[in-house]
Structures are given as structure tokens and as C-alpha cells.
Amino acid sequence: MDIVIRHVEPTEYETLGDITAEAYLRDGLLTFGESDWYLGELKDVAKRAAAADVLVATQGDQLLGGVTFVPSPGPMAELARPGEAEIRMLAVARAARGKGAGEALVRACIDRAKATDGCTGMVLSTQPSMHAAHRIYERLGFTRAPERDWNPIPEQPEFTLLTYQLTL
Numbered sequence: 001m002d003i004v005i006r007h008v009e010p011t012e013y014e015t016l017g018d019i020t021a022e023a024y025l026r027d028g029l030l031t032f033g034e035s036d037w038y039l040g041e042l043k044d045v046a047k048r049a050a051a052a053d054v055l056v057a058t059q060g061d062q063l064l065g066g067v068t069f070v071p072s073p074g075p076m077a078e079l080a081r082p083g084e085a086e087i088r089m090l091a092v093a094r095a096a097r098g099k100g101a102g103e104a105l106v107r108a109c110i111d112r113a114k115a116t117d118g119c120t121g122m123v124l125s126t127q128p129s130m131h132a133a134h135r136i137y138e139r140l141g142f143t144r145a146p147e148r149d150w151n152p153i154p155e156q157p158e159f160t161l162l163t164y165q166l167t168l
Helices: 010-026 038-043 045-051 101-114 131-139
Strands: 004-007 053-059 062-070 084-092 121-126 162-167
Touching: 004 101, 010 038, 010 045, 010 053, 010 062, 010 084, 045 053, 045 062, 053 101, 062 101, 084 101, 101 121, 101 131, 121 131, 131 162
Parallel strands: 084 121
Antiparallel strands: 004 053, 053 062, 062 084, 121 162
């Protein structure tokens, strides 16, 4: 059965929030674990869906994962400059990993960016330990942009997010 990429439905907000939070927690991506403030952001799919495009990967009735596509700078953008789209909060359920859902979600974001008037590039942040995600990004043509690496937690100077970009 094929993976289908589509907009998240309101009835799926909680499930996608749980998948995203669980992925970040189990992969050790939250500096403060279960007390990390970002956990609430990961779970708040309704907030993301109100400000950006939240896409899900499904196979049959199963929700495999999701991603937030930010078509231009705005409230959900962290790095996007004028003319750039941004990918945020890509997560795939542990049981669905290795089946192509993550790559399908990134490809869908690339397609959306190409269809967005005035969009000439894409950008995303990733943690150094997200090796599987890095492989997807690089396979799809993203390159590292170390000059755009940044730290979202000033009190944790060792915490740096890596930046990848794609010219469309």
C-alpha cells in the first residue's frame, strides 16, 4: 500500500502531536526531557495548523508521521528569509521508520515550495544527532549552510542547530 501525503485533519491533531513528541523524546532530542518547554510546542498541532501547512503521511488508516511546512517567513518560521520556505517538526512514528514516510513528507514540502509564487529556496534546522534525517535531506539535494547554524537556547551555548538549505 502506498504512502499518502495530505493535510492533517483536526481529528488527527492529538495523534500527530503524540507521534511528534514521542519521536523527539525517545530520540533524546529535548534538552530537558519530559520537562522541556518545547514538548508543548511539538504537541500543539492545532497552533501549527493555524499558522502553517501541517502535512501527514498515512498508509491505509495508519498515521505514520507529519511535518510543518512554512511557505514563507511568518509566525512559524525560525530561519526562513524572504523567498524561502521552511520545514519544521518532521517526525515519523517509531514503528513506521524506514518505510519512506520521512522522505515522502520532505518531497511533499519541496513540491509545495516549488508551487509557491516567489519561493526560490527552502531551509530547515536539525540537530547534529539526527543522522537519518540528514541522509534524507542530502539525498534530496539539501546542503549544509553552517553560516546559518544557530542556538535557540541561549542558556545552553553548546546546543546548536544545524541548518540545511535547498535552492529551487
